[in-house]
Amino acid sequence: MFKIHYFPAPGRAEVSRLCLTLGGIPYEDVHYTGATFAEAKAKFPFAQVPVLEFPDGKMLAQSGAIDRYTAKLAGLYPEDPLQVAFADQAVFLLNDFTDLFTSTYSLPLEDKIKARQEILAGKGGEKLKMLEKLVASAGGGYLAGDKLSFADLTLFVSFSTMICGQLDGMPKDLLKDYPALQAFRNKIAAEPGVKAYYDKHSDGFRAAFKPDA
Template structure:
């Protein structure tokens, strides 16, 4: 049985959404704390690394970093494998997701519109296709409809959430449907989207 869990983030999907979805899929009750930017500014220095999301366990233990939290809740939810090799494979995909986030993140704080356009066009035409190509090749080797093994893991949820974030059109000059060009990855995304508990969460939020 899972302890009392509280997920703290902003009132948006982004980095907390894979955590929320993992808990929802696992039928694990949790407190969904959503802060305003002003509240975060007041509380920031009380958090382990001054960042969100965080997970508070039994009102006392605080865990930071999205993927550390995902591994923890994934064990309760049945979304993190017990087999050490499959664990390592999930971990490698989570690590690669951070590489993708880093590539995108470099373009988020550029204020010069001409430079940002150039950065985003390179991201869209070269960087992301190359990175997604690596993922496509790896996922195609098993072709189970999931990134690791033959059932849903937190790695698949991260991919699904990233695709959903792109489809919101948040990155100027990057096609929101860029993942459509990678059929194996899109099959995984559709498998997550078709999960009944994911549907229920999306309808409620």
Template sequence: MNKLKLVYFDIDGARGEAARLAMVIGGVPFADDRVKFADWPDRKADTPFGALPVLELDGQTVAQSNGINRYVGKLAGLYPDDAWQAALCDEAMDAVEEVATRVWSTMSLPAAEKKAQRESLAAGPLAFSLDRLQLRLVAHGGQYFADGRLTVADLKVFVWISHLRSGRLDHVPVDLPDRVAPRLVEHHDRVKEHPAVKAYYAGRKVAA
């Protein structure tokens, strides 16, 4: 198989990161095309939906982060073969995507409106989503979201919790996951200690 190329912004996190991690963990060769924000306006029109990430192979492209996660997850051995377990994997990824989209939709709002909306999201939908993700994790054994092992769902949740605790989201308390969903924080820390994940971020010289 020819080498895959993942096109995403030059950041260590957000929608493209779970796919990066999956390919790193699974030993799937890929080109990591990190788009500078200054270059994005010139490249946007070439993407299927005017957004990133995009996965490229043999001149073809696929977009939408969870579709990419499923594809690379299968290549990396990080997506369930069993249909029910695959559905549980998708459930966790879609739950993250749904609430993350609501938070990211506030990015370009005027300062006062952004503050009000993010505080409202943090107190309501975001806290609710974290609590329900935690309940699903516990219901499936407390270690992983599907298949009794590490899957792309765990990577997606790991990246989201990292982002919430990073302080990069103004007006969203960095301790929200710790207060609302401590089991998700334990899950985050467990994924962070995976040898391949640990080595990847050490090489990137960034904190996960």
């Protein structure tokens, strides 16, 4: 059976967890605390998680690679190369937004909140407007063709994380000014497989991953 090594939070492991779950592919979630991760990290390819471990013990790191591999196994990776490119386009635009916050994670709480609010008022807000435009152009549908893909799940996980309260300085009503992003998040949350997953895993921050959260 596959193993996904990560912390108990959604974070960078959630898209692959969803892909395997939606694809009906069994896996074991192996969770770490700060202390158990410090002990275990040397065994991972790049001393980081998430890591997907294969039944023979081989390990795959980098969430982008894990997400695409598990999406392929689950039928959540478009067959048409053009649709793959549209899926990647959405995910890379999202990365441009989330990368803006990288330097804020190590800041003390007050500075972190201030820095994040400044980003949202500036470049972050600009990227959110672009994401809003991109998602609106899907006209209420999916991001790559007429089928759910890893790109939809990636944006869903990221938007849900933004409003779940895990990220200090990120307002829980962030999406209220972005109606297409809000509607899109709710639409993916209501996908039967996604909804069933969060009916089962509604602990802590995952309460915000439900429809209309």
